[in-house]
Amino acid sequence: MSTTDNRPVFLNLLRIHQPVTAVLSILHRISGVLMILSLPGLVYLLSLSLEDQAGFTRVAALLGSLPMRLLGVLFVWALSHHLLAGIRFMLLDFDVGITRMTARYTAWLVHGLALMTSLFAGWVMLGGGT
Amino acid sequence: MSWRASSGLRAWLLQRLSAVYILVFLLMFAYVWRGQVITYDTWHAWVAHPAANIALILFAFALLLHAWIGGRDVIIDYVKSVALRYVLISVFALGLIILGLWTLRSVLLVGVT
Numbered sequence: 001m002s003t004t005d006n007r008p009v010f011l012n013l014l015r016i017h018q019p020v021t022a023v024l025s026i027l028h029r030i031s032g033v034l035m036i037l038s039l040p041g042l043v044y045l046l047s048l049s050l051e052d053q054a055g056f057t058r059v060a061a062l063l064g065s066l067p068m069r070l071l072g073v074l075f076v077w078a079l080s081h082h083l084l085a086g087i088r089f090m091l092l093d094f095d096v097g098i099t100r101m102t103a104r105y106t107a108w109l110v111h112g113l114a115l116m117t118s119l120f121a122g123w124v125m126l127g128g129g130t
Numbered sequence: 131m132s133w134r135a136s137s138g139l140r141a142w143l144l145q146r147l148s149a150v151y152i153l154v155f156l157l158m159f160a161y162v163w164r165g166q167v168i169t170y171d172t173w174h175a176w177v178a179h180p181a182a183n184i185a186l187i188l189f190a191f192a193l194l195l196h197a198w199i200g201g202r203d204v205i206i207d208y209v210k211s212v213a214l215r216y217v218l219i220s221v222f223a224l225g226l227i228i229l230g231l232w233t234l235r236s237v238l239l240v241g242v243t
Contacts, residue, residue, distance in 0.1 A: 039229055050177060050237070056170035
């Protein structure tokens with residue numbers, strides 16, 4: 001085997017075109033990690049909301065603030081994408097939608113539905129509501 | 131299968147079982163609170179109800195288990211240094227345990243008062 005192999009190694013993940021199913025897989029991880037990072041905040045809000053009336057009012061005020069509403073939209077995206085992709089993975093476990101064509105179609109469907117849910121949440125939490 | 135040989139399969143199965151419970155709980159939660167404005171009194175009363183209290187604690191447990199398996203996989207996949215890996219996994223486990231106990235305390239206190 002030649003030691004002067006000058007073929008380029010090109011592993012810049014940002015420039016390799018990933019199939020939609022691979023993008024779905026990595027977003028499943030990213031959304032999961034995002035939600036793990038939000039856990040301390042969520043537990044804090046839960047315990048504060050159950051403490052007393054003042055705590056509950058404080059939680060309501062916190063959730064109503066603009067930064068929290070923006071984070072809320074991001075959270076809705078993470079949750080909806082993670083749930084839908086998870087359902088898709090479990091169906092794949094049972095060989096439902098296992099063919100390449102269907103798997104690609106359902107991957108697009110998950111991306112689309114998660115995005116639509118987030119847009120709706122954004123509309124409710126930032127625009128249309130209140 | 132030995133305990134060690136089956137641990138991967140068990141994690142795989144627990145990840146799916148906890149996922150199903152999380153999904154069912156969230157759907158039930160959304161159904162129960164559909165179209166309602168949550169006040170402190172209704173929120174507190176709901177959490178104090180034994181069925182909701184237990185379902186909520188089980189939800190917290192399923193969520194932390196799910197986060198543990200998923201987060202541990204992510205750490206193992208991306209952190210190559212064995213030492214750093216063990217540090218991160220230990221901190222992660224400790225963090226989840228603290229969050230679990232904190233939740234348990236909050237929810238149970240509502241249940242008994």
